[in-house]
Amino acid sequence: MEKAGNLAAVNGVKVSGPFAVNTPVLRERGTTLTVNEVFQHVMNYTHWEPNSALIRNYLEHSSEAVENLLEIGYQFKEANFRFKTPFVDEKGGFHLILTDVDKRVRLWTEAYEKYGCSLIRQPKKF
Numbered sequence: 001m002e003k004a005g006n007l008a009a010v011n012g013v014k015v016s017g018p019f020a021v022n023t024p025v026l027r028e029r030g031t032t033l034t035v036n037e038v039f040q041h042v043m044n045y046t047h048w049e050p051n052s053a054l055i056r057n058y059l060e061h062s063s064e065a066v067e068n069l070l071e072i073g074y075q076f077k078e079a080n081f082r083f084k085t086p087f088v089d090e091k092g093g094f095h096l097i098l099t100d101v102d103k104r105v106r107l108w109t110e111a112y113e114k115y116g117c118s119l120i121r122q123p124k125k126f
């Protein structure tokens with residue numbers, strides 16, 4: 001159920017790309033970033049305030065999001081992100097999406113059809 005009524009309006013379809021660890025994209029690039037390194041950095045940077053189990057779980061499963069997007073046809077390359085982070089070059093984890101936004105919408109539309117999903121516009125009164 002989607003208020004905007006179409007896939008093109010969804011914010012996540014338009015982003016630059018996800019951060020993830022242990023993905024096929026990173027393995028192909030030969031980067032050496034580990035879940036532990038990212039976990040330690042995130043938790044120290046945030047003074048251990050967030051839910052550590054949740055952060056760890058997110059990092060351990062982050063590759064699945066990239067794998068799912070690869071499966072529906074997204075293309076990525078590992079790139080240094082525009083913000084200052086320690087995760088660059090050999091320790092890179094940012095996945096720049098190379099697929100243009102129009103094509104992303106087409107890929108999502110095809111994936112919806114393939115997996116039997118339909119998008120329902122949320123009635124205005126909600």
Ligand SMILES: Cc1cc2nc3c(=O)[nH]c(=O)nc-3n(C[C@H](O)[C@H](O)[C@H](O)COP(=O)(O)OP(=O)(O)OC[C@H]3O[C@@H](n4cnc5c(N)ncnc54)[C@H](O)[C@@H]3O)c2cc1C
Nearest residue numbers: 001002003004009010011012013015016017018019122126
């Ligand atoms: C300009 C910009 C660039 C970004 N770049 C990146 C990036 O490169 N990498 C990254 O990881 N993150 C990026 N982000 C952050 C990322 O887009 C969000 O964290 C992510 O999209 C959040 O996903 P979500 O599903 O929670 O929300 P959204 O993607 O915002 O989806 C929420 C959806 O709910 C719908 N909705 C709202 N109210 C209702 C309602 N009452 N009923 C039904 N539907 C409703 C909205 O229309 C929307 O489509 C960026 C964000 C912005 C704004």
